[in-house]
Amino acid sequence: MTVTIIGIGLIGGSMALALKEKGFSDRVLGVDANTMHREKALALGLVDEIMEMPEAVLQSDLVILATPINVSEVLLPQILNIAGKQVIMDVGSTKKIICESVAIHPRRGRFVATHPMWGTEYSGPEAAVRGAFEEKAAVICGKEESDRDAVEMVEQVYRLLGMHLVYMDARAHDVHVAYVSHISHITSFALANTVLEKEREEDAIFELASGGFESTVRLAKSNPAMWVPIFMQNRENVLDVLNEHITQLRKFKACLEKENYTYLEELIENANGISRILK
């Protein structure tokens, strides 16, 4: 099976490694606009060959679109224009806009809209890791818009990666990820800026920062080239969640200002309820 990876970064690179290791692909072609990424991807053995897009697509059975979502949105119609029997899947963090971008495309059926719920705060080919994706969820959106054989191939890919499949429509997906992923990144970015703004003694942070701080702030290392387009595309859902989050923070602020520690305790006890729904 020949697989083309477009965008050989954290997600594309980790998929390339996994699909070779699992024996799904004996030939991985890499497409990337960034010369450094192309060279690194080859050097790291993530891909077998570097190629330009039309050629790579034409030689492939499966095309994985793993660029930032604003790029994917532009590339996907171009890929469908030249695709024949190929299956094309994306792995982007929002699903509504990319699905709309090809909704009336005559070869819409060859495309499967997906989102594997795995990532780290790092990016680029050197961020690719073995064993990524395992035991996480892979979302497939608008399955009924895709050809049956295309969906089956994508399901096979995700099962090989050790993921469990979840099906939902693109609009619902975008609401849910605002809660379980996008808001976490905003709070982490804002927390980093809070500390960088007011805590002038960086040495003290460096010395004292413990596991708790690191875990809430590590996402703040994430790449703006990936995240700005996500916040653009999921703007309304993210704003809804962000407004609610600021409201919740104001409750903590009010408790401290008014020294209402009974209510503060209730807020914390309520937050403890997250244990119910976290694995």
Next chain:
Amino acid sequence: MTVTIIGIGLIGGSMALALKEKGFSDRVLGVDANTMHREKALALGLVDEIMEMPEAVLQSDLVILATPINVSEVLLPQILNIAGKQVIMDVGSTKKIICESVAIHPRRGRFVATHPMWGTEYSGPEAAVRGAFEEKAAVICGKEESDRDAVEMVEQVYRLLGMHLVYMDARAHDVHVAYVSHISHITSFALANTVLEKEREEDAIFELASGGFESTVRLAKSNPAMWVPIFMQNRENVLDVLNEHITQLRKFKACLEKENYTYLEELIENANGISRILK
């Protein structure tokens, strides 16, 4: 060496394990107001014997005060009242109020105010783990107020635990921990409440939650009995940081509302600077 642990929970229990393992203590006495905790601590082998406070203190070389900080503040003067040559250290998350509580005590010198920068979101004796504290910082506050032999014993304890020592005054400590620990807990509690408030489809969170969400929200499982007193005692510093954090979040909100993605990118790039100061 006989060591008394008062409050045999996450921190006290983990210290008990480490001090036995490292050969510092051949006899660990446990004091705890909670019957269940006493039984569990014995059953888990965290302590050798359960005892009441005056007796345990009198039989000890070192007393480790590991109760919630509002309790420690009350117990510490009582312990100093009966202490002779014993060394008493606390391990609480704020330092100003406990130091003030014994500032003019005739036996102030026997007390060493400390804060080991390690913890998890779990509490109670069953949360105690082996290998805790390693490679983290231990803060010693107002060293000059303590007797030299007392400081030396505490330094020895923390070095045995594999920690590096940091010295600062209690007021500076409380400001720094507002940044590197307390605000992380508030954002995490508020994030949990945001999701629990608005996301009605808990199954979807459960299915989709990935590592990023889990790492920003895991602190929301933390125990209110520990955290309400911390926020009470460090109220002014936490309010300062919380106000700044809300201001930072509002900048993200304004970017999204005004669709100012250039500024959004700048905010994220600025947040990326946290890489400089995180290990």
